[in-house]
Amino acid sequence: MASFGGLRKLLMVHGVVTLAAAIVLAFSPGLIPRVAGVQLAPQAYLLAYLLAGAEFGIAFLSFGGSQLTDPRALRLIAGTCIVFHAASALLESYAAYRESGNHVLAANVVARVVIIALFAFFSRRTAK
Incomplete structure (x- = not known):
């Protein structure tokens, strides 16, 4: 029998956190x-709105995935979350480097690495 519990719970928690950010x-x-030490001028709010749209989509994907039992679908969703967080971590690392060691950005990168590790671990445990 397939083991979906851990990945499905992770997707639900991920959905809640991602929805809150959105x-x-x-x-x-x-x-x-x-909070990250970046002043965003009102003229630049479009960037935050675009990110919010992506976060709403990832939250929807996470909530939907938490209800699935197909191992291939669950691994695809986990992989999508891994790519999202890996790309974000890479770009935030670059931003932290340019900001001369912004500790909030660095902490967020660490959090994303933990999230990536959790998705990798639980998606591997999902039976084939």
Whole structure:
């Protein structure tokens, strides 16, 4: 019998966290950048809105995936989340480097690496 429990729970938690980030970005577009030490001018809110749209999509994918039992579909969704967080971690690393060691960005990169590791671990445990 396939083991889906851990990955499905991870997808549900991921969906909640990602949805929360999307809502914050949509309704207070400058808040998350400000926490990272970045002032986002109101003229640049479109960037936060575009990211919020992506976050809403990833949250939807995570919630939907948490209800699936097909191993291939679950691994594809986990892989999509891994790519999303890996690309974000790489780009945030570059931003942290340019910001001369922004500790908030560095902490976020570490968090993304942990998320990547969790998705990799639980997607491997999903039986073929």
